[in-house]
Amino acid sequence: MASIFSKIVNGEIPSHKIAETEDFLAFLDAFPITKGHVLVIPKTEIDYIFDLDEELYAKLFLFAKSIVPALQKTVPCLRIGVSVIGLEVPHAHIHLLPLNSMSDADFSKKIKISQEELAQLAEEIRGNL
Template identity: 40%
Template sequence: MNNKNIFQKIIHNEVLAYKVAEDSDHLAFLDIYPIKIGHTLVIPKKSNRDKIFSLSEEEFISIMFFTRKVAIGIEKIIPCNRIGIFVMGFEIPHVHIHLIPMDKESDGNFYRKRMDLSSKNFQILSEKIKRSIQNM
């Protein structure tokens, strides 16, 4: 029986993800059901914790540094007033940070209808964001 959650499966390339950034400790990929175009998830690869403040101080600082880089890359590609950062993590027991391009506060409403993008649109968007981050 496989007890891996969806993020662990993404980390191990068992499930398709539209990755935008990766290093030895973190992974960033587009949310498959975004609330806004460019909605990205950032996760630690090695942590089995589900609460961000359960991370060690070093892990916390490291994921925030990585998250900042990803957010700046997204903002260069997606026209928006700012990138919102959300940490909730009730659905999947694995630390994860949501980065959402926003023009107004209501853009961060997780109860709104999620978008449905084609795999081609996800591929194009992920490549643009990835290049933006790599060129920093």
């Protein structure tokens, strides 16, 4: 069965896309822990990030890095944090998190943000790419 991320890649589930290439997709997390929480995925469904071949692994992180300047410009923060947990969705992914404190990286807390706010935020980030 396809992961929720594969369904997003295939257009079966809507998302607020930030950037896309032939191999990768970045989109706003629908249940963010910080404003501007971005998920970066390979389009190929591979469960565990360390099962990616070396080339795909390196390119995934380079793709994620390319989004950081636009994210920082859009969401004022001290840093963009990177997290790879890999338990919540069986599809390799990287979390990009605008951070102002360590407590901003608490995955047990979600923020409330409307679909309209997510759409506006995605548009602003894309505009800063």
